[in-house]
Amino acid sequence: MRRCGRIGMALGASLAASVAGAQRPLMVGLAGGVTVPQGALADGVETGWHGLGTFALGSPMQPLGLRLDAAYNRFGFKGTTASSVSSASQSVTSGTLNVTYRMPAWRTAFSPYVIAGAGAYHLACSGDARCGTATKFGWNAGLGTKLTGLGLRTFLEARFHSVAEPGADLHYFPVTLGLLF
Secondary structure, three states: OHHHHHHHHHHHHHHHHHHHHOOOOEEEEEEEEEEEEEHHHHHHEOOEEEEEEEEEEEEOOEEEEEEEEEEEEEEEEOOOOHHHHHHEEEEEEEEEEEEEEEOOOOOOOEEEEEEEEEEEEEEEEEEOOOOOOEEEEEEEEEEEEEEEEOOEEEEEEEEEEEEOOOOOOEEEEEEEEEEEO
8 A cells, every 4th residue: 555655645746747847938849640631621621630830939927828739630532542632732831839738737637728829820731733823811710738747748638720711711621739839
């Protein structure tokens, strides 16, 4: 019984130290995940993937923070065979400035937040596809949480992105899991 108590105390101390260390003013993050196309985009492409790099600026005393995100999203066109998946794809490369609002959750392993921002989205096709390239204005909004424990700082979030296109805006929904350093 004492051994379980010691293990529990060590685990609790590790979580508390991780939470205290997670409140750095500047953090760098790397992330990735699945990207689900929405609306008209979903008519032409399959679910894709994305990678994201981020610089986050925040304070443990203030709920507001800033994040600068650079992301690359890639979608395969519907109807492509396994041998031609890499030859034709749609990509969206973005640079966005986002504001985060951290929900009150003091000294816990979970730190939920709301995120919203705007920026530039570069649309391009590769391989056999002929859709041209363009850089457009877009915005995003979503929910996430920072997760701390056992010496790791991670985040999990889901956001809706909308890119202004003539006729029909481009929409997609990335779900992201990342590490913060």
